[in-house]
Amino acid sequence: MAVEQFVSKTLELLQEEREAEIEETRLWQENISLKDLQNKGVCLLKLQIGSQSTGLYGRTVVILEPRKHLGFSSLPSNSFGPGDIVGLYDTGGCTADSQIATGIVTRVSQASISVAFDDSKDGLSFDTDALYILLKLANDVTYKRMKNALNALNRYSNGTAANLISVLFGDTKPSSQSQPNEVGFFNLNLDDSQREAVSFALSQRELAVIHGPPGTGKTTTVVEIILQAVKQGQKVLCCASSNVAVDNLVERLARCKAKVLRLGHPARLLESIQKHSLDAILAQSDNANIITDIRKDIDKAFMGMKKAHDKGERVNFRREIGELRKELKTREATAIAQILKSADVVLSTNTGACDDGPLKFLPAEHFDWVVIDECAQALESSCWIALLKARKCILAGDYKQLPPTIKSRTAASKGLSLSLMERLIQMYGDSVVRMLTVQYRMNSAIMEWASKEMYQGRLTAHSSVERHLLKDLPGVTCVEETCTPLLLIDTAGCGLSEMEVTDEQSKGNQGEVDIVELHIKALTEAGIKAKDIAVIAPYNLQVDLLRQKLSTRHPELEIKSVDGFQGREKEAVVLSLVRSNRKGDVGFLAEDRRINVAVTRARRHIAVVCDTQTVQNHAFLKSLIDHMTEFGEVRTAFEYIQDIVPQNYTRDHKDSKANTSAAISSSASTKQSVKDQARSKVKQGQKKSSGSSSKENTAGSEKYKKSSASTLTEEQQNKNRCTEIREQVENFLKDLNQSEIQFPSSFNSHDRLLVHQIAEELGLVHESKGEGKDRCISVSRPLVSAPAEEPTQAQEEEEGEEEAQEEETNPNPQSEPRSHSPLDLKSLHLERMKREQQKREENAQRKKQQNNIPPAQTHFLTRKNRTKAGACDIAAAAAPDDDFDTLINAVKKADSVCSFVKCKASVLTLGQLCIFCNRQYCLSHHIPEVHGCGDKAKSHARMRISKEGVLYAGSGKKDKSMDPNKKAYLQRKLDSKLKDMASQRKQKNKEKDS
Numbered sequence: 001m002a003v004e005q006f007v008s009k010t011l012e013l014l015q016e017e018r019e020a021e022i023e024e025t026r027l028w029q030e031n032i033s034l035k036d037l038q039n040k041g042v043c044l045l046k047l048q049i050g051s052q053s054t055g056l057y058g059r060t061v062v063i064l065e066p067r068k069h070l071g072f073s074s075l076p077s078n079s080f081g082p083g084d085i086v087g088l089y090d091t092g093g094c095t096a097d098s099q100i101a102t103g104i105v106t107r108v109s110q111a112s113i114s115v116a117f118d119d120s121k122d123g124l125s126f127d128t129d130a131l132y133i134l135l136k137l138a139n140d141v142t143y144k145r146m147k148n149a150l151n152a153l154n155r156y157s158n159g160t161a162a163n164l165i166s167v168l169f170g171d172t173k174p175s176s177q178s179q180p181n182e183v184g185f186f187n188l189n190l191d192d193s194q195r196e197a198v199s200f201a202l203s204q205r206e207l208a209v210i211h212g213p214p215g216t217g218k219t220t221t222v223v224e225i226i227l228q229a230v231k232q233g234q235k236v237l238c239c240a241s242s243n244v245a246v247d248n249l250v251e252r253l254a255r256c257k258a259k260v261l262r263l264g265h266p267a268r269l270l271e272s273i274q275k276h277s278l279d280a281i282l283a284q285s286d287n288a289n290i291i292t293d294i295r296k297d298i299d300k301a302f303m304g305m306k307k308a309h310d311k312g313e314r315v316n317f318r319r320e321i322g323e324l325r326k327e328l329k330t331r332e333a334t335a336i337a338q339i340l341k342s343a344d345v346v347l348s349t350n351t352g353a354c355d356d357g358p359l360k361f362l363p364a365e366h367f368d369w370v371v372i373d374e375c376a377q378a379l380e381s382s383c384w385i386a387l388l389k390a391r392k393c394i395l396a397g398d399y400k401q402l403p404p405t406i407k408s409r410t411a412a413s414k415g416l417s418l419s420l421m422e423r424l425i426q427m428y429g430d431s432v433v434r435m436l437t438v439q440y441r442m443n444s445a446i447m448e449w450a451s452k453e454m455y456q457g458r459l460t461a462h463s464s465v466e467r468h469l470l471k472d473l474p475g476v477t478c479v480e481e482t483c484t485p486l487l488l489i490d491t492a493g494c495g496l497s498e499m500e501v502t503d504e505q506s507k508g509n510q511g512e513v514d515i516v517e518l519h520i521k522a523l524t525e526a527g528i529k530a531k532d533i534a535v536i537a538p539y540n541l542q543v544d545l546l547r548q549k550l551s552t553r554h555p556e557l558e559i560k561s562v563d564g565f566q567g568r569e570k571e572a573v574v575l576s577l578v579r580s581n582r583k584g585d586v587g588f589l590a591e592d593r594r595i596n597v598a599v600t601r602a603r604r605h606i607a608v609v610c611d612t613q614t615v616q617n618h619a620f621l622k623s624l625i626d627h628m629t630e631f632g633e634v635r636t637a638f639e640y641i642q643d644i645v646p647q648n649y650t651r652d653h654k655d656s657k658a659n660t661s662a663a664i665s666s667s668a669s670t671k672q673s674v675k676d677q678a679r680s681k682v683k684q685g686q687k688k689s690s691g692s693s694s695k696e697n698t699a700g701s702e703k704y705k706k707s708s709a710s711t712l713t714e715e716q717q718n719k720n721r722c723t724e725i726r727e728q729v730e731n732f733l734k735d736l737n738q739s740e741i742q743f744p745s746s747f748n749s750h751d752r753l754l755v756h757q758i759a760e761e762l763g764l765v766h767e768s769k770g771e772g773k774d775r776c777i778s779v780s781r782p783l784v785s786a787p788a789e790e791p792t793q794a795q796e797e798e799e800g801e802e803e804a805q806e807e808e809t810n811p812n813p814q815s816e817p818r819s820h821s822p823l824d825l826k827s828l829h830l831e832r833m834k835r836e837q838q839k840r841e842e843n844a845q846r847k848k849q850q851n852n853i854p855p856a857q858t859h860f861l862t863r864k865n866r867t868k869a870g871a872c873d874i875a876a877a878a879a880p881d882d883d884f885d886t887l888i889n890a891v892k893k894a895d896s897v898c899s900f901v902k903c904k905a906s907v908l909t910l911g912q913l914c915i916f917c918n919r920q921y922c923l924s925h926h927i928p929e930v931h932g933c934g935d936k937a938k939s940h941a942r943m944r945i946s947k948e949g950v951l952y953a954g955s956g957k958k959d960k961s962m963d964p965n966k967k968a969y970l971q972r973k974l975d976s977k978l979k980d981m982a983s984q985r986k987q988k989n990k991e992k993d994s
Contacts, residue, residue, distance in 0.1 A: 083105065
C-alpha cells in the first residue's frame with residue numbers, strides 16, 4: 001500500500017469519524033435530556049462535593065459523590081475514565097453560562113469520581129451543599145495530533161524512520177541481524193514462548209510483533225524487551241493507548257531500577273508513579289529554584305506596571321517582563337531537555353508523544369526503539385505519532401480482544417477499525433509474529449474454550465493455575481459453587497425476558513439480576529471475598545440494575561461493562577448476557593471479541609447467566625454454551641427463583657427447538673449427577689407454576705401433569721382444568737368415607753380460584769391453609785351444628801381479601817359457567833356461618849389449653865394483646881338477634897372507657913387518642929409502649945428521623961452550619977483581600993501627604 005494512498009484514505013475516514021462525533025454531541029445537546037445522557041454514560045447528575053484538596057503541582061482535586069442522604073450509594077453506570085476531559089456545571093444545565101470549570105478525571109470508582117482542575121487566578125471555590133452536573137466533553141486535541149502525524153508521514157523522506165516506514169507499508173521485507181547475541185535474561189522465570197519472543201524482538205532490525213492472549217504475561221515480556229534494549233544502550237520510547245496501561249509499565253520498569261520518565265498531565269497518573277512524572281522531576285531539579293525566582297520577578301514586574309503612572313516607567317516594566325519570559329522559556333527548555341536526555345525509557349500515551357509536547361526539546365534521532373503496548377486497541381493513525389521517532393518498533397497486544405472504539409459505523413466498515421497490528425499480521429503472517437502460549441490466569445476448563453475458538457488451540461495452562469478452584473483459596477469452604485470452574489445458569493423457558501426499552505443500545509433483564517444476586521450470596525457465604533468477584537454485563541442498563549441490587553450489600557464488589565473490564569482479572573466472574581427474546585436477537589453480543597474478553601477475565605470460576613434458546617442462535621455463543629454444557633455444571637433458573645411462570649414458545653427460526661422445557665431438561669441432564677437431578681426434581685416439584693403435584697398429594701392430582709407442549713388454546717385449557725376439578729370434587733361428594741380432600745400446594749392462583757368457586761357452588765367448606773409456597777386448599781363437608789351466628793366484621797374482611805387476591809392474580813379467569821341450578825344466597829351464607837362457628841370453637845379450645853400454662857408464660861403470651869374489646873369489636877361480634885338499643889349502649893360504654901385491659905378510667909374528658917391503633921386511652925396508658933403499639937411507634941420515629949433529620953419533636957432542625965474547611969478558606973480569602981485594601985489605602989495616604 002502506497003503511503004500517499006494510506007494517508008489520504010485515513011484522513012478522510014478520520015474526518016468522517018470526527019463529524020460523527022460532532023453530530024452526536026449536537027444531537028445530545030439539542031434532543032436528548034440530561035437524564036438520557038446519564039443513561040448513555042456520558043453525564044452524571046446531582047453530584048455533591050465529597051472532599052476538596054490541593055495538590056498535583058498546583059491543581060485542585062475534587063471528589064464528587066452522589067447524594068448519600070437520599071439513599072444513593074453508587075454512581076450510575078458510566079463511561080468516564082482517567083484522562084477524560086469533563087465540564088462541571090451547576091443545576092442550570094449543560095450550557096456555557098452554567099459551566100463552572102473544566103477538568104480532567106483522575107480516578108473513577110463505583111462510589112465517586114475524582115476530577116483535577118487547574119486553579120484560576122482567583123482560585124476555585126465549591127459549595128459543599130450545592131448539586132453539580134458532570135459532562136464528558138469532546139476532545140479535538142487527539143484528532144488534530146493524529147492528523148498532523150499523518151501529514152508528517154506523507155512528507156517524510158530521509159530520516160531515522162525511513163526504513164521502518166517502507167517495511168510497515170510492504171515496500172521492503174523485514175530483516176534480522178545476521179548473528180544475534182546470546183541473551184542474559186533479567187527475569188529468570190520466563191517460559192519458553194516468552195524467551196523466544198524476547199530473543200526474536202532483539203534480533204529484528206525494524207519490526208517485531210508480540211501476540212499475547214489473555215493471561216500469558218504480555219506485560220512481563222514487554223518489560224524484559226525494554227530492559228534488554230536499555231542494556232544495549234538504546235533509548236526507548238514506550239507508548240500505549242490508555243493511561244492505565246502506561247502506568248502499569250512505569251510501575252514494572254521502576255521496580256527494575258530503570259531510569260524512567262512519564263510524560264502527561266499529573267492528574268492522569270496513578271499516585272504511585274507521580275514521582276516519575278516530568279512535573280515532579282522538574283520540581284526537584286537544580287534549575288527549579290531559578291525558574292521559581294524568575295516567575296516571582298515576572299509577578300513583581302506585573303504589579304509594578306499596574307501601579308506605575310508614568311508611561312515611560314510602564315514601558316520599562318513591559319520590556320523587563322519580556323526579557324524575563326524569554327529567560328524563563330530558555331531555562332525551562334534546558335531543564336526539560338536535560339531530564340529527557342538522562343532518561344533511558346520515556347513513557348506516554350500514543351497521542352502524548354506528539355511534536356508539540358515535551359518531546360519537541362529532543363533531537364529527531366534521539367530514540368532508537370518505539371514500543372507500543374495494547375497496539376490492537378489503538379487506531380493506526382495514533383500509532384504513527386510515535387513511530388516516526390525511531391528506526392525500530394515492537395508492537396504488543398491481542399487483536400482477538402476488543403478493537404478501538406469508533407463512533408462512525410461507516411468509517412469502521414471502510415477500514416478505520418483495522419489496527420496496525422492486525423494489518424501487519426495479514427501482510428506478513430507468522431514471519432513477524434511471536435505468540436505467547438502459556439497462560440498464568442485461568443483454570444484449564446475456562447481457558448480451553450478461548451484457546452479452541454480464538455487461538456487455534458495453542459494455549460496451555462501453567463501447572464500453577466491448571467486445576468486451581470475457588471475452594472483452594474484460604475478461608476473458602478468446599479461447596480458446589482466453589483468446586484466447579486464452569487457454571488451455566490439457563491433461563492430458557494422461565495419467562496425471564498429482557499426489558500423492552502426504547503433505546504436499542506440499553507437492555508436490561510431483572511430476572512437475571514435476581515439470579516446473579518443469589519449466586520453472589522452463595523459465593524460470599526462460602527467465604528469468597530467480594531473484592532475477588534466481578535459481575536460483568538454487556539449493557540449499561542443491566543450494569544445499573546446490578547449495582548442497585550448488589551452495591552449496598554457488597555460495596556467492594558466490582559460491577560462493570562465488558563468494555564470497562566478489559567485488561568483486568570478476578571478470581572470469580574459472573575457474566576449476565578441479558579438477551580432473552582422470542583426473535584432470538586443477540587444484538588452486539590454477536591461480536592466474538594467482546595465475549596472472549598468477558599469470559600477470559602476469570603481465574604478460577606466463571607458463571608454465565610443466559611437464555612440458551614436466544615444466544616444459541618449465534619454460532620460463537622453456541623460454542624460457549626456447548627463447552628460449558630460438556631465440561632461444566634448446568635442449572636436452570638427454576639433452582640434459584642421459586643415464583644417463575646414457565647413460558648412455552650417457539651421461535652420463527654427453522655433450527656429452533658419446539659419445546660423449551662425439553663431443552664432445559666436435556667441441557668441440565670447432560671452434566672448433572674444423579675444427586676443433582678434428584679435435587680432439581682424435588683425443587684421443580686415445589687414450584688407453584690409447574691402444574692404438577694408431589695407424591696404426597698391425593699391420587700386425583702395426577703390429572704394436572706399436562707404436557708407443556710400442548711397445542712390447546714388458553715381458553716380450552718382453562719375449561720378443561722375447571723371440568724377436571726369439578727369432577728374430582730363431585731367424586732369426593734360421592735365417597736362418604738372421605739371427610740376431606742386437600743388439593744396440592746403446586747396449584748397456581750387460577751386453579752385455587754376454580755376450587756373456591758366450585759366448592760361454593762356445591763355448598764362445601766373450602767379453606768386456604770399455609771403461606772407462600774406451602775399454601776394449599778382443603779375442601780370438606782359442612783358440619784351440622786348449632787344455629788349459625790353472624791360473622792364478625794374482621795372475619796368477613798379476611799374472607800373478602802382472600803377472594804380479592806385470587807381475582808387480582810387472574811383478572812380474566814376463563815372458567816366454566818357456574819352450577820346449572822340458581823344459587824341460594826341464604827344457604828351459602830349459612831354455610832359460611834357454620835365455618836365461622838367451627839373456628840370460634842377451635843379458639844375456645846385453644847384458650848382452655850392456655851389456662852393450663854404457668855402464670856409467667858401466660859403473662860408473656862398476653863403481653864402483645866393489651867387492649868380489650870372496643871366499639872368496633874362489640875358491633876362486629878353482635879349476634880343478629882341482639883337488641884339494637886342494647887348494642888348502642890354497649891358501644892357507648894366501650895367508647896367512654898380506657899381501652900387498656902382491666903382499666904375502667906373514663907376518657908370522655910382527658911382521653912388520649914393513639915394514632916397507631918385509633919383507640920382512646922387514659923393518661924396512665926396512652927403511651928404506645930404501654931398499651932402495645934411500641935413497635936409501630938419505633939417504626940414511625942425511625943421514618944421521621946430519616947425524613948426530617950430530627951430526633952424528636954422540638955429537638956431542633958438539621959445542622960446547616962458552614963463546613964469548617966470552607967470557613968477557613970473564606971477567612972483566608974478575606975484576610976488576603978483586607979491586606980490588599982490596606983496596602984492600597986496606605987499608598988493613597990502617602991500621595992496626599994506629598
